[in-house]
Amino acid sequence: xxxxxxxxxxxxxxxxxxxxxxxxxxxxxxxxxxxxxxxxxxxxxxxxxxxxxxxxxxxxxxxxxxxxxxxxxxxxxxxxxxxxxxxxxxxxxxxxxxxxxxxxxxxxxxxxxxxxxxxxxxxxxxxxxxxxxxxxxxxxxxxxxxxxxxxxxxxxxxxxxxxxxxxxxxxxxxxxxxxxxxxxxxxxxxxxxxxxxxxxxxxxxxxxxxxxxxxxxxxxxxxxxxxxxxxxxxxxxxxxxxxxxxxxxxxxxxxxxxxxxxxxxxxxxxxxxxxxxxxxxxxxxxxxxxxxxxxxxxxxxxxxxxxxxxxxxxxxxxxxxxxxxxxxxxxxxxxxxxxxxxxxxxxxxxxxxxxxxxxxxxxxxxxxxxxxxxxxxxxxxxxxxxxxxxxxxxxxxxxxxxxxxxxxxxxxxxxxxxxxxxxxxxxxxxxxxxx
Amino acid sequence: xxxxxxxxxxxxxxxxxxxxxxxxxxxxxxxxxxxxxxxxxxxxxxxxxxxxxxxxxxxxxxxxxxxxxxxxxxxxxxxxxxxxxxxxxxxxxxxxxxxxxxxxxxxxxxxxxxxxxxxxxxxxxxxxxxxxxxxxxxxxxxxxxxxxxxxxxxxxxxxxxxxxxxxxxxxxxxxxxxxxxxxxxxxxxxxxxxxxxxxxxxxxxxxxxxxxxxxxxxxxxxxxxxxxxxxxxxxxxxxxxxxxxxxxxxxxxxxxxxxxxxxxxxxxxxxxxxxxxxxxxxxxxxxxxxxxxxxxxxxxxxxxxxxxxxxxxxxxxxxxxxxxxxxxxxxxxxxxxxxxxxxxxxxxxxxxxxxxx
Numbered sequence: 001x002x003x004x005x006x007x008x009x010x011x012x013x014x015x016x017x018x019x020x021x022x023x024x025x026x027x028x029x030x031x032x033x034x035x036x037x038x039x040x041x042x043x044x045x046x047x048x049x050x051x052x053x054x055x056x057x058x059x060x061x062x063x064x065x066x067x068x069x070x071x072x073x074x075x076x077x078x079x080x081x082x083x084x085x086x087x088x089x090x091x092x093x094x095x096x097x098x099x100x101x102x103x104x105x106x107x108x109x110x111x112x113x114x115x116x117x118x119x120x121x122x123x124x125x126x127x128x129x130x131x132x133x134x135x136x137x138x139x140x141x142x143x144x145x146x147x148x149x150x151x152x153x154x155x156x157x158x159x160x161x162x163x164x165x166x167x168x169x170x171x172x173x174x175x176x177x178x179x180x181x182x183x184x185x186x187x188x189x190x191x192x193x194x195x196x197x198x199x200x201x202x203x204x205x206x207x208x209x210x211x212x213x214x215x216x217x218x219x220x221x222x223x224x225x226x227x228x229x230x231x232x233x234x235x236x237x238x239x240x241x242x243x244x245x246x247x248x249x250x251x252x253x254x255x256x257x258x259x260x261x262x263x264x265x266x267x268x269x270x271x272x273x274x275x276x277x278x279x280x281x282x283x284x285x286x287x288x289x290x291x292x293x294x295x296x297x298x299x300x301x302x303x304x305x306x307x308x309x310x311x312x313x314x315x316x317x318x319x320x321x322x323x324x325x326x327x328x329x330x331x332x333x334x335x336x337x338x339x340x341x342x343x344x345x346x347x348x349x350x351x352x353x354x355x356x357x358x359x360x361x362x363x364x365x366x367x368x369x370x371x372x373x374x375x376x377x378x379x380x381x382x383x384x385x386x387x388x389x390x391x392x393x394x395x396x397x398x399x400x401x402x403x404x405x406x407x408x409x410x411x412x413x414x415x416x417x418x419x420x421x422x423x424x425x426x427x428x429x430x431x432x433x434x435x
Numbered sequence: 436x437x438x439x440x441x442x443x444x445x446x447x448x449x450x451x452x453x454x455x456x457x458x459x460x461x462x463x464x465x466x467x468x469x470x471x472x473x474x475x476x477x478x479x480x481x482x483x484x485x486x487x488x489x490x491x492x493x494x495x496x497x498x499x500x501x502x503x504x505x506x507x508x509x510x511x512x513x514x515x516x517x518x519x520x521x522x523x524x525x526x527x528x529x530x531x532x533x534x535x536x537x538x539x540x541x542x543x544x545x546x547x548x549x550x551x552x553x554x555x556x557x558x559x560x561x562x563x564x565x566x567x568x569x570x571x572x573x574x575x576x577x578x579x580x581x582x583x584x585x586x587x588x589x590x591x592x593x594x595x596x597x598x599x600x601x602x603x604x605x606x607x608x609x610x611x612x613x614x615x616x617x618x619x620x621x622x623x624x625x626x627x628x629x630x631x632x633x634x635x636x637x638x639x640x641x642x643x644x645x646x647x648x649x650x651x652x653x654x655x656x657x658x659x660x661x662x663x664x665x666x667x668x669x670x671x672x673x674x675x676x677x678x679x680x681x682x683x684x685x686x687x688x689x690x691x692x693x694x695x696x697x698x699x700x701x702x703x704x705x706x707x708x709x710x711x712x713x714x715x716x717x718x719x720x721x722x723x724x725x726x727x728x729x730x731x732x733x734x735x736x737x738x739x740x741x742x743x744x745x746x747x748x749x750x751x752x753x754x755x756x757x758x759x760x761x762x763x764x765x766x767x768x769x770x771x772x773x774x775x776x777x778x779x780x781x782x783x784x785x786x787x788x789x790x791x792x
């Protein structure tokens with residue numbers, strides 16, 4: 001603020017000085033620097049926290065999604081020592097263009113590399129890495145590395161003798177791809193694409209296509225869930241906002257209580273309610289609405305996912321709506337009615353436009369939470385209620401193909417960012433009101 | 436990269452490092468963990484004063500792999516399936532175990548001759564032979580009873596929901612056996628595309644009626660809740676529910692897929708000396724036989740067999756409930772370690788795509 005009162009430098013060619021003879025500008029800058037430093041120290045913990053828990057992992061995620069160097073270097077797990085591997089074969093790939101028939105030199109390089117691998121016990125890692133791109137080849141590496149010491153020239157025959165699958169051009173293409181540190185293959189895989197033996201990008205066979213369909217399903221279900229929470233949440237929020245405080249506080253507790261309850265408890269409660277021997281089905285059977293054989297399958301499918309997620313995400317819609325509706329004066333609608341608007345027109349032209357910031361905020365919140373949801377679909381989704389996040393979890397925890405998981409997660413992140421940008425263009429992020 | 440990985444993993448992972456006189460053992464939970472606690476953990480604590488902590492996971496191989504990759508191992512010993520142990524060992528994720536630590540049989544037979552063939556490998560020692568069977572709720576089928584693996588896939592003869600484990604492993608084998616393939620030809624057939632097609636086609640016939648389970652404790656629960664009429668399950672779990680809890684469950688061993696299960700030490704595990712001591716103790720003849728007192732899994736040592744007697748209730752003969760009993764082996768398939776080490780990623784992908792579509 002102080003510099004507002006200081007004279008601009010061009011107006012004082014000699015420079016103004018303080019009482020002790022220093023240039024005013026320098027003195028000011030110094031005192032401001034101190035204040036700035038203090039301010040920085042205050043935010044430093046938060047900055048470090050965000051760096052460590054947000055920026056670093058996301059950076060790591062992005063770099064993982066384009067790089068899996070297990071074919072290039074072996075990391076000893078106990079000492080952390082890094083050894084370059086497959087050097088001979090990689091040199092051969094550098095010298096020969098894609099599509100070259102592997103010759104004796106290539107097989108000799110492979111044999112020498114396998115000897116080193118067996119020494120390092122790295123054949124499993126290398127096999128796993130190549131297996132991602134050329135399925136069913138993992139055992140070629142483990143098997144051949146075990147016998148690498150005994151391989152004799154001519155190496156082509158010797159290696160093909162161990163297993164003739166070594167001649168598969170897909171395998172050689174996969175090894176060539178894995179030789180470069182950076183690869184787009186994981187993004188291709190995340191979009192159900194793959195490279196064929198000549199390096200051309202093609203669709204993977206029909207029966208193995210899953211990710212694009214799951215991205216679509218995730219988007220559709222998330223939109224549906226967002227819509228349902230809006231339809232269900234809007235009247236609730238309106239009621240909360242218009243009732244006298246003592247009633248609305250009571251109602252608010254009913255909205256908040258589930259919000260404060262553990263996610264797992266809420267999900268398992270839905271299992272109790274919805275399963276075929278559950279409360280709802282048993283009541284319907286008891287009432288005679290359905291027969292014993294006609295129990296409705298409401299869980300372990302998409303319906304279960306939609307019901308449970310709508311309920312779980314409902315507070316995220318109600319609360320922003322409520323905070324926007326509360327300050328809207330009933331006088332506006334009354335004025336519209338007194339000027340001759342029907343109740344529908346008054347709602348549509350007067351009330352609704354004023355709630356748009358709340359609708360936007362609620363919808364954005366619910367949608368973003370829904371696309372990344374994982375526990376609930378895992379528990380109640382059965383086979384066809386799984387979302388893309390369940391496959392990301394599968395690759396993180398089961399197949400340990402972290403690069404593919406990272407690629408899938410990055411695509412999801414990109415999708416959400418695009419939506420955010422769209423929202424900003426259409427509605428304006430300044431209009432967002434979170435509560 | 437590695438360092439940041441460790442750093443961030445350390446931040447998010449809630450690893451509980453075992454303290455000096457505690458030994459964390461990861462296993463599968465439920466009746467199976469109980470049998471281990473009774474037969475191994477408690478006597479070991481009595482003998483050495485070391486507290487054994489029972490850590491539970493749906494499939495311990497999964498967290499172990501993630502823990503070693505992240506350089507943050509929290510358990511000293513893990514109980515894993517044979518195929519997983521082989522794959523983990525190949526990837527250098529396990530400590531090697533010196534076979535000389537295992538005790539000889541009481542009659543002096545050297546340990547390595549006493550264990551069943553292949554039960555001890557570089558990084559693994561088997562404790563049990565377990566099997567995936569299918570079981571049904573007796574009250575659901577008052578007239579004709581399911582007796583063969585084909586009945587599991589026969590929705591017309593035996594209507595009702597089915598429970599299957601959410602993995603390609605075992606399901607594909609059972610599908611082929613139910614489709615009339617002889618057990619000894621199953622893996623040859625699965626090596627071919629047509630074989631895989633055929634297995635999935637068979638699974639397709641019941642897909643709409645399947646409830647998928649993941650943890651071993653789920654199938655008896657699904658049966659008890661009436662959520663399914665039949666389900667595949669680990670044979671010991673059904674035995675525990677049927678005998679100990681007196682549920683009306685019947686096990687069908689026709690078409691069973693059996694496999695070793697046993698202990699490994701994850702690479703970089705804490706307190707490894709004690710871990711080895713525990714392995715020596717737990718794999719003695721008497722201890723292995725004791726475990727069979729608590730759950731119907733076959734012991735991995737020949738000398739333990741004759742010592743297996745009655746269930747803890749003192750009246751149920753364990754013999755007929757063992758996957759290795761003569762009568763249960765008529766149509767039975769030993770799970771192929773090599774096949775699954777090789778094909779698991781590919782078939783899991785295919786299985787996921789099949790499930791989601």
